[in-house]
Structures are given as C-alpha cells and as structure tokens.
Amino acid sequence: MRFLIKFSYDGSNYAGYQIQPGKNTVQECLEKALTEVNNHKKTIIHSSGRTDKGVHAKAQYAHADIDVDITPNKLKRALNSNLPDDIHVIETMIVDDKFHARYNTKSKKYEYYINLGEYNPIEKNYVFQYNHELNVSAMKDAIKVFLGEHDFRAFVTDNKEKENCVRTITKATIDEIDEKLKITFEGTGFLRYQVRNMVGILIKVGENKISTEDVEKILLSKDRTKSGKTAPANGLYLCDVYYDKLNIMK
C-alpha cells in the first residue's frame, strides 16, 4: 500500500532533508523509521522535494510503499515512536499506487521570518535576526515583481545552464506581525535557494540600496551575479504542498 505522509521538522540539527553519506538527514531518519515499521524491509521515501541545511518544515509530504497491513493512524503512531523529537508525522493517508509525492506537486508554500525586534534567544534557530531598520513598504512594493511566470535564473544558486528556471509565483506577500516580518511565497515550484535569494534581494530593497525597478532588471538579467546575498536558512519554512490527482483512499 502506498502511503502519503505529512510531516514537520526542526531543520536546525540536520544537514538538510536529502540523504547524504555520513551526514544526519531528515530523509535518513524517516527511512529508518519506515524500515522498522515495515518489518525491517528497507523502505525508500519520495518527498515533494528537498530542503537545505537548517531549513524547517511546517508541512512536508512524502510517499512510501508499506507491505505490512496497518491503518493510517497506527502508522502515524508507529513512525512517531521511531523518530527523533525534531521530526514529527502529522498525518498519513493511503493513496493510489500511481500517486507520486514529487511529480504530482501542483504548488508549494514557503514562509520566511525576519525579526526586527530585540534578539530572542529561544528563537535563535527559527527566525533571521536583523538588527537594523528596513523600509517595509518598499519591500512590499518590490515583492510584486516576482508574481507571475518568470525565468528565475538570477535567483538560483548552482543551477546547471540547461536547467529550466521558469516558474510561476501565485502569491508573494509581506505581513508585519509584532516586530517580525513574515514573507510568504506560493508557486508552482521553487529552485535551489530561490526563496532565500529573493528574500536577500528584498532585504537590499528594505535597506534602500536598490529599487523595485532594480529588482525587475535583476530578474530580467537572468544573471545570478546581479542578485544579492542568500538569506540565512534558519528563517525559512516549507509550509505546505498542494497536490494534483490526490486520491485519498483512506
């Protein structure tokens, strides 16, 4: 039976989502827990995509095939009892055998948090601490540049020349919550470091170093060297994944 697994994690102590030899990864922890539950049969998991070192997930999804007869609720409990306390299975669903957690992705939502207030030690791994003022209204204007279908090559780190960098962003907003900024992006998919590079350029706008027009020019240039610093990983959260053809059988 194919299960779709919805889970959250604290990325602070992981080398990222994806398995890497000799490193602590979220995927490896999940596969170990699944293998345990699946009568010690080596079990592979297929996620909606990777997240980088230090990035968190409020809701990430992956599918895996389980041979043992188990209900979604029991699988959730069995996995959680085999997972470390910084990874948590929220829900599992039985889906049809053709469903693929990566290929059936319709869109994804990311949030990025910047703290403009006094540094808070209990949030050290969970927000980007920014100790200067930011021109938030300029940032709110500039973020609209990213809306719609664009070639995001200028905002991708380590892209291969032939990689297709065209993506569609359907939501791009900045909310002020107390002394924090919450930057939300929703779109058909995001390239490596794209969100953190877009946040990096928005911070430059907030510092009044560049204008909305400059952001447009950088986007059109398709030149990574034109864009700014990559914002730190600790402020970034994968928040949700939306699926096409998601036929939940149980």
Place this chain on the structure above:
Amino acid sequence: MRFLIKFSYDGSNYAGYQIQPGKNTVQECLEKALTEVNNHKKTIIHSSGRTDKGVHAKAQYAHADIDVDITPNKLKRALNSNLPDDIHVIETMIVDDKFHARYNTKSKKYEYYINLGEYNPIEKNYVFQYNHELNVSAMKDAIKVFLGEHDFRAFVTDNKEKENCVRTITKATIDEIDEKLKITFEGTGFLRYQVRNMVGILIKVGENKISTEDVEKILLSKDRTKSGKTAPANGLYLCDVYYDKLNIMK
C-alpha cells in the same frame, strides 16, 4: 558602578541559572562575560533568583559592580559579544550602590505554556506538549484558589521545615491562544518548583481527576505529598521582575 542587567535566555542547554561546579550554567556564562569586560577582574553577579534546569527567561535581572568606565549601551554590546547565542542582554542600567537585584524584588511574573494541539518539533523545548483534552474551564475556576496570601508549603519541592512558605499571588490567569494554554502567575515571590507544582495540580483538575475544592484542601494541608506531579521545565518562563527602590541613574 553598579549595573542592573536585564537579560533573556533559552534554558534548554543549561543545568539551571545558578553556578554549580562542573556544570553549564547561565550564571557562569554571565560572570565570564562580565569578567572579560571588567578588565579580567573576577566579577560576581547577583540575580533576582534562580531558575531550574530547562526553564527559560524572557526577562531576568541581576546586578554587578563594574570598575571600568563604560556606558550602559556599550556594556550591553560588550556583554552580548562575549555571551553564547542562547543568552542575551536586553538592557543595562546604572543603579545606586545600595540596590540589590534579589533583596529589592517586589514581585515576579511567570508564564507556563501547554500545547494541546498537534506536536510541533520546533517548539519541543519551549512548550509542554499535552496530548489529551483538558477541561480548561475547570482549570480557570481552580486557579483562583491560589490568589491572595497563602502558605504554599504543599506546592514546594525540597523545602526545609523551618522555611517560610507564605507568599502572595496577585495574578493567576489562563489564556487560550490558538491551541495553547498560557498560565500566568504574578506574586511577591515563588518557592522552588512552586509554579510547576501549581501547574501540575491544575492539569489534574483539567483531567477531571480533582475539583477546585480538592485544590483548596491540598493548599490548606500544607502537605507536599498531597499535591500532584511537577509539570516539566520546558513550558516555564520567568517573564518579568518588578522592583522597589529602583533608582535608575543612567
């Protein structure tokens, strides 16, 4: 010059506030940073009181005498650059030489957080995760028992027989914020484990195992064996300390 230092910390990785030989404590980190700033002259800090292992502080206070000529702002920056990232100096103030961060305490505020919703890995060290329902309205009724002047002997762990356990609680409230409970206590002072023991008994009320009348009886019994489990440290925050005779000179 005597400085009053307002600071916050993430208690997760500390054996508590107070110095203990061979253990990692908040006080030791602060004294090391102060000694560094105070031209390597061994500098002692006097806090408003201790917090236990795993307990956090949103605002804790302590005073120290510094020989070097330094402004409050510069002292803040110098201390923060010598402190680990889970302790943060929020503010420093020059006070008169007779001020004492412990003896001049008028009242203190504590908050305790319980999460009744889905477990969230990024909050694992910062809220008490409770996976069952609680009768919150019964808890809101029972918490009023603690208001006023009482001998809190039944809620103190490891008290000495002759210790005076009479304290006055001026505020005791429960707020529901999304799927969390925030329990607030304000009072003239709190004994060891008192807040966590009061929360423990409130949880028993929430489980419908005991009534408000039972809480009254336990309080009047002055018998620790009558009260319940100590709630875990990770949900507890020292939130503020209020002072008498606080004469800020700069």
